Amino acid sequence: FTRLATKLTVLYTGLFGVAMLVVALGVYTATTQHAQRQVRAELSAGANVFDRLRAMQTVQLRAGAGVLARDFGFRQALATHDRPTIQSALENLRTRLNIDLALLVEVDGGAITSTGATRLGASEAALRQALAENDSADGILFVGSVPYMVVATPVYSPTLAGAMVDALPYLIDYPYGCTEQLVSVAMPLLYANTLAPLAARQRIASAGVS
Numbered sequence: 448f449t450r451l452a453t454k455l456t457v458l459y460t461g462l463f464g465v466a467m468l469v470v471a472l473g474v475y476t477a478t479t480q481h482a483q484r485q486v487r488a489e490l491s492a493g494a495n496v497f498d499r500l501r502a503m504q505t506v507q508l509r510a511g512a513g514v515l516a517r518d519f520g521f522r523q524a525l526a527t528h529d530r531p532t533i534q535s536a537l538e539n540l541r542t543r544l545n546i547d548l549a550l551l552v553e554v555d556g557g558a559i560t561s562t563g564a565t566r567l568g569a570s571e572a573a574l575r576q577a578l579a580e581n582d583s584a585d586g587i588l589f590v591g592s593v594p595y596m597v598v599a600t601p602v603y604s605p606t607l608a609g610a611m612v613d614a615l616p617y618l619i620d621y622p623y624g625c626t627e628q629l630v631s632v633a634m635p636l637l638y639a640n641t642l643a644p645l646a647a648r649q650r651i652a653s654a655g656v657s
Contacts, residue, residue: 516603
């Protein structure tokens with residue numbers, strides 16, 4: 448370029464183009480960061496809602512399973528191995544709570560389900576491990592690629608040994624008033640270790656789609 452005016456025009460045009468590019472990059476960066484913050488906020492809000500819904504459903508499932516677990520007739524059916532009655536009670540629980548499956552995992556490793564099946568498929572090992580670690584476990588269990596919400600509640604069959612073991616906290620915590628009573632507490636406690644293995648604990652788990 449030989450003329451000064453032409454040089455200045457080209458220079459200012461270039462500077463203007465660079466300035467517009469910087470502004471465009473700034474706007475793009477700001478817009479992207481705002482969108483990311485917005486998405487993170489919405490995901491966090493959605494996760495909080497999901498957690499609350501899951502907690503509410505867990506409470507509902509645990510309450511329903513707990514009612515059945517404390518039912519004397521159901522516990523009596525467990526003690527007498529009345530399989531039809533157990534299955535009928537599980538099916539009633541499944542229908543009442545509108546869940547996919549209600550099942551009982553017995554102390555010998557067997558299972559009784561509301562559908563009559565005795566095997567739990569690929570999820571069986573994971574469910575048994577969770578119950579072995581905590582007989583009141585709850586969480587999400589994947590069966591294939593489908594997530595299920597699972598809640599477990601222990602069921603105590605009405606055996607004499609079980610009743611005696613359940614009574615131990617009352618025996619220990621009772622406000623005894625004299626030395627003779629305090630000394631008398633020691634005798635049944637000596638048999639606690641012998642009675643504990645006899646108190647067969649059976650578990651019931653109710654599962655619903657999450």
